[in-house]
Amino acid sequence: MAELTNLLDLDPAQLVAYCGELGEKPFRAKQLQRWIHQFGASDFDSMTDLAKSLREKLKTRAFIAAPKVLSDHTSLDGTRKWLVDVGNGNAVETVFIPEENRGTLCISTQAGCAVNCRFCSTGKQGFNRNLSVSEIIGQLWMAEFALRETAGVIPGPKGERQITNVVMMGMGEPLLNYEPTVTALKLMLDDNAYGLSRRRVTLSTSGVVPMIDKLGQDCPVALAVSLHASNDALRDGLVPLNKKYPLADLMAACQRYLEFAPRDFVTFEYCMLDGVNDTDAHARELIALVKNPRLTVPCKFNLIPFNPFPESGLLRSKNERIKAFAQILLDAGIVTTVRKTRGDDIDAACGQLAGEVQDRTRVQERMQKMSAYQEKFGKNFGVLVEVTS
Numbered sequence: 001m002a003e004l005t006n007l008l009d010l011d012p013a014q015l016v017a018y019c020g021e022l023g024e025k026p027f028r029a030k031q032l033q034r035w036i037h038q039f040g041a042s043d044f045d046s047m048t049d050l051a052k053s054l055r056e057k058l059k060t061r062a063f064i065a066a067p068k069v070l071s072d073h074t075s076l077d078g079t080r081k082w083l084v085d086v087g088n089g090n091a092v093e094t095v096f097i098p099e100e101n102r103g104t105l106c107i108s109t110q111a112g113c114a115v116n117c118r119f120c121s122t123g124k125q126g127f128n129r130n131l132s133v134s135e136i137i138g139q140l141w142m143a144e145f146a147l148r149e150t151a152g153v154i155p156g157p158k159g160e161r162q163i164t165n166v167v168m169m170g171m172g173e174p175l176l177n178y179e180p181t182v183t184a185l186k187l188m189l190d191d192n193a194y195g196l197s198r199r200r201v202t203l204s205t206s207g208v209v210p211m212i213d214k215l216g217q218d219c220p221v222a223l224a225v226s227l228h229a230s231n232d233a234l235r236d237g238l239v240p241l242n243k244k245y246p247l248a249d250l251m252a253a254c255q256r257y258l259e260f261a262p263r264d265f266v267t268f269e270y271c272m273l274d275g276v277n278d279t280d281a282h283a284r285e286l287i288a289l290v291k292n293p294r295l296t297v298p299c300k301f302n303l304i305p306f307n308p309f310p311e312s313g314l315l316r317s318k319n320e321r322i323k324a325f326a327q328i329l330l331d332a333g334i335v336t337t338v339r340k341t342r343g344d345d346i347d348a349a350c351g352q353l354a355g356e357v358q359d360r361t362r363v364q365e366r367m368q369k370m371s372a373y374q375e376k377f378g379k380n381f382g383v384l385v386e387v388t389s
């Protein structure tokens, strides 16, 4: 018997082709897509405007399933984190961050990560495997309809959308899992699926230069780059990929990308590491890097207070240092924000989206670990000001 197709694996064009193979017209694919991605339906019998014969056909050849949820926790600040099973003992994390006027979902694209950035706990876990399209888009599908259920919002386009923004900043380097990532992006943007604007979908990369160019051609969404250092020597030690694609190449790729991007700037993510990359001189070097007269990159900086984990041997910069660093960038006319840490009590803050994978049931222990971190790194761990001007 032929293998069943998970319809979450198919982008709009592939779903049209799939329906074509079943002898169905393209508009059937649109109906089917709306049922799946706008109503969260997984039962073909509930798709009442599809002909019964098509529903019967689908039942024998296809299914609709996101990866299984292993745990689901909501933090005191409303941040909600799901641990999602992707088979063979691997799990990834999906995090929802509610804010006043938007709800952002942070999704993962790989189980583990091969880039091995020094400050990232995912990197320490090593690379397990690439996620499939259904495992990537399935995180959005699962989260949107779980959030609607919690909020009592009806499924379908008339119900208020809970997730208004998506960031690919969870586990993994999305540009090293390119095809499934782009297929998932296309679904996020499609009007018969999630209908998100390109500006509201952000892909974050550690700097895979050739794939940044390819993304600009195939599916330009907002771009964030994990920069974390102001010169090559420093970045080689923090983001090993820099040895392959050094800063000059990365900056040139960012500038090329902006021709296609939905926003007229690139967001540079910069993890603030005490005594490593946080001096005034580093800030000035960053300004010179992005305002190089030969190659200027319109940009915004997002300073991320580091979430320490013991194996890293690194510490978070002091709040005063972060503010002073931000001020130097602001004085140079660069929009700079400091990321508020969210969900620390459930280990959902950036750079902590791993490590618990083999350890998924030990919530109590994790809470204790967080208290230990607070004892070690101060009571302000997890509480930080946001600088916006």
Ligand code: SF4
Residues within 6 Å of the ligand: 113, 114, 115, 116, 117, 120, 121, 122, 123, 124, 170, 171, 172, 173, 206, 226
């Ligand atoms: S920061 Fe991103 S690219 Fe670097 S190791 Fe972590 S997940 Fe991978």
